[in-house]
Amino acid sequence: MDNEYSNVISSIRSINTDESSSLSSNTNEEEYNHHTNGTEAYSTHTNGHDNFDEDEDDEEEITPAELIEKLQQSWLNEKFSPELLEHKTAVVECIIEQIKHMENNIRSAKKGDFRIAIHKLELDRIKFLLYSYLRIRIKKIEQFASSILEEDNRRPSNIRSKLSAEEYAYASEYLKNVRAHLTASVLEHLPSNLQDLNEAVTMPRPDLDKFVFLRTMDNIKGILIDDMTNDGRNEIIDMDKGDLYIMRYNPIKSYVNSGEVQLI
């Protein structure tokens, strides 16, 4: 895990060091003027950044504004997809860094500074997005703990887990407690032939046939929409960039992860 993100973290640092010159200057007018130089330095520096997200193969440079945009997109995807999506570790960590950084600046700013209220307001908006994103994930993890963990254990070692380290720990603990509770409160009191929880059958699974609204971010050709019914009525459609659709989640699920489809 550590190795996987070391690159990301170093790039966060560099984003922030570039920024710190501008942001920390909140305290003092003189320093604030430095920012003009700071921004220029920032833009040149950003170009020199190593890629921000390890697991996406194409190299990516990102500004804090784009970071918020990405968080908002991940938030909406997570909100509407029936299954748990991949945890956007890099985005979340970068956003947390940005929040901490800004909070420090606010703390060191002069009392009554005109800017404080505005920076706080922006922070509140970003925090809302972040908390809501994480809460939606926790809710899904609780709901589907057993199937998520089962899938996680089955995944080949070269595929990254959908869970962050913290989420994994939470899911395992949660499942353990639920099992212990079910055993202690009910199963133990049943005849021994009924004591098997039979999780393969009873475990709740996400409903991938849920209908979702989506926007295509790219031209996508040849999406097979399977009717899943006995008459075998299938359809293949092409979607143009920017189109809005309503359809079942299953046929487009791989495109959500790749970012070609945005759930709305």
Place this chain on the structure above:
Amino acid sequence: MDNEEVEFIAENELITIIPNFQYKTFYLIGGDIGPFEPSVPTQVPLWLAVHFRQRQKCRIECPSWISVEKLEEIMNNEKSSELFTQMPNAHYMEITNVLLNCAPQDIPRADEVKTLIKDIWDLRIAKLRSSMNEFIKSESLHAKVNNLTLLEINTVRNLLTKTLKELHNLKQHVPVTDE
């Protein structure tokens, strides 16, 4: 999704304000804002415009599509078109609502604007209801919903997605009749 969350997204839209104060550029995480000079129009996100307006720090320059003439034209287009027409802004309803609430004085003929926006909304929702009905009857597997705005989608989301899901479940259990 709550409608408040749709409004939250709409608050990221840029709006032109005319400040009455002077200040240097703000370095927000989401980008630089300003500098502010009295009477010089500048663009800020809607949430910030509301913040300044509530403190009497600016006037809001109404987006050009929030005018009685423009909205009447949109209304007529919407009436004469069978499909949904493209709105001047993907968050037309939320933005107008926010502005009408926080700065009705800055909108020329605000009352008429309010009525027109409501009429456009009602017209589109009525259209949406009848097309939903047709879509469900057609038993299609998918539908293109271009030009619908997020708030409109959100209004019918629960009803439509759940209905379709139930129908899908029922269809899966229909036995094959030919054999």
